[in-house]
Amino acid sequence: MRRRSAASGHPRRRDTGALRVPMLAGWLFADLFLVLFIVVFSSQPTVATPKPKPLAAPSAHPSPSHSPKPSPAAKRPTRVGLEPVPVNIDVSVSPAEIDNPATRAQAAAQLLDSLNRQLAAGHHNGQRAGFVLVFAGSVAGASDPIDEAVHVATMVIPILQKQDGRVFGATSGEGLWGGANNLFHFQIFFFAS
Numbered sequence: 001m002r003r004r005s006a007a008s009g010h011p012r013r014r015d016t017g018a019l020r021v022p023m024l025a026g027w028l029f030a031d032l033f034l035v036l037f038i039v040v041f042s043s044q045p046t047v048a049t050p051k052p053k054p055l056a057a058p059s060a061h062p063s064p065s066h067s068p069k070p071s072p073a074a075k076r077p078t079r080v081g082l083e084p085v086p087v088n089i090d091v092s093v094s095p096a097e098i099d100n101p102a103t104r105a106q107a108a109a110q111l112l113d114s115l116n117r118q119l120a121a122g123h124h125n126g127q128r129a130g131f132v133l134v135f136a137g138s139v140a141g142a143s144d145p146i147d148e149a150v151h152v153a154t155m156v157i158p159i160l161q162k163q164d165g166r167v168f169g170a171t172s173g174e175g176l177w178g179g180a181n182n183l184f185h186f187q188i189f190f191f192a193s
Contacts, residue, residue, distance in 0.1 A: 082130045086187040089118045094182050095136040095152045108159050111184065116164065119188075127190045129171040132157060135178030135185040149177045156184065 091114045097107035119125065136153035138145035153175025160168040178185050 081192050082189040083192050086133070086189045087119070087122060087124060089115060089122075089186045089188065091115055091118075091184045091186065092182075093184055095149055095184065096139050096141065096182075098136075098156065099139050099142070099148060099152045108156075108163070111156070112160070112163050115160075115186065116167075119167070124188075124190065127167070127193070129168050129188050130191045131189040132160065132168065132171050132173035133187040134173060134175045135187075136175065137178050137181040137183055140182075146177045150175050153178070153184070 091111050093107050093111040093114065097103040098111070100107075134153040134156050136149040136156070139148040139152060142148035155175070157171070157173045157175060160173075161171060
């Protein structure tokens with residue numbers, strides 16, 4: 001049976017102090033998420049708008065002027081950024097071969113050749129990569145196969161930049177573990193065209 005307070009005849013309320021902490025944590029999470037959104041949104045690059053040219057001083061004898069028509073490309077603002085959907089490519093080169101200094105050069109050449117063939121087959125010639133995620137499978141025989149896979153995947157990014165500067169020269173990226181397989185997986189985000 002519930003106790004009623006003597007003054008009002010209503011049942012007593014339970015202490016809400018225990019519920020207050022999770023509620024405050026939820027609001028804190030929402031506020032931090034809002035701040036993160038604002039920071040990311042404000043750090044996006046902007047497209048510079050051309051400044052209007054000053055008008056010439058009026059002359060005593062106006063002459064007919066033929067103003068050049070702006071080209072269609074000048075009418076549209078240039079999109080700056082990356083395509084939202086990456087191009088996914090699997091390359092069957094062993095991460096252990098890239099990790100081994102004795103086989104690294106040959107394995108890197110094979111990796112680049114396979115990657116370029118698949119990019120050409122997917123009609124991505126002439127596009128420039130802005131960001132690349134490289135997933136490398138576990139390196140067999142390493143003391144820590146996952147850590148070594150991340151190291152090898154990270155090692156591939158400068159190889160791409162150096163050997164294929166036309167596509168990957170301006171790219172940045174990250175190397176990640178790709179599971180217990182024996183291949184590389186690339187997620188390539190191209191610059192928007």
